[in-house]
Amino acid sequence: MAIENALEARFGDSHLTQFYRTELKTRRQKPGESLQVLAADVERLMSLAYAECPQDVRDSLAAQYFVDAIRDEDTQHATRLMDAKDLKSALAYSMKYEAAKTVSKTSRNVRSIEVEDGTGKEKDEKFDCLLKTLEKLLNSHVAGKKNTPRRNPNVTCWKCNKKGHVQRECQTISPNQEN
Numbered sequence: 001m002a003i004e005n006a007l008e009a010r011f012g013d014s015h016l017t018q019f020y021r022t023e024l025k026t027r028r029q030k031p032g033e034s035l036q037v038l039a040a041d042v043e044r045l046m047s048l049a050y051a052e053c054p055q056d057v058r059d060s061l062a063a064q065y066f067v068d069a070i071r072d073e074d075t076q077h078a079t080r081l082m083d084a085k086d087l088k089s090a091l092a093y094s095m096k097y098e099a100a101k102t103v104s105k106t107s108r109n110v111r112s113i114e115v116e117d118g119t120g121k122e123k124d125e126k127f128d129c130l131l132k133t134l135e136k137l138l139n140s141h142v143a144g145k146k147n148t149p150r151r152n153p154n155v156t157c158w159k160c161n162k163k164g165h166v167q168r169e170c171q172t173i174s175p176n177q178e179n
Contacts, residue, residue: 020049
């Protein structure tokens with residue numbers, strides 16, 4: 001018996017029960033933490049802090065600790081009024097409440113837009129005409145660039161000393177290139 005007590009004191013976690021209970025009481029939902037993660041952590045701490053309690057008592061306590069830990073005051077208040085008997089139902093209700101609240105926020109921010117018939121077609125036709133004109137202008141500009149020389153005709157080649165081209169474009173064959 002003395003060996004069991006020594007082993008329990010050394011390796012057991014019964015002396016940590018009060019620590020887990022304190023952690024459970026002070027547990028709050030962190031910014032960005034989902035309700036599911038919070039509920040899982042509350043459930044973990046409950047099994048460590050109240051392992052000796054009957055399951056129905058643990059379920060009821062877990063629901064209370066979960067509600068106390070919810071960060072959003074509106075969600076916390078609504079879930080508390082729901083008076084959940086266990087953690088699963090408290091989690092399900094709080095998730096529904098947050099989802100409904102999110103949908104309500106987004107639907108309030110949506111504005112309706114009225115579209116007049118006929119003006120859209122007119123603008124599309126004008127846009128198409130403008131686009132075609134721009135394409136023609138671009139094509140004629142590109143074609144014009146191809147026909148015009150890019151360099152000054154007075155340029156002198158350093159290789160053959162003739163005017164009208166540069167060394168890089170020189171067609172004269174040098175003695176090195178004959179091989």
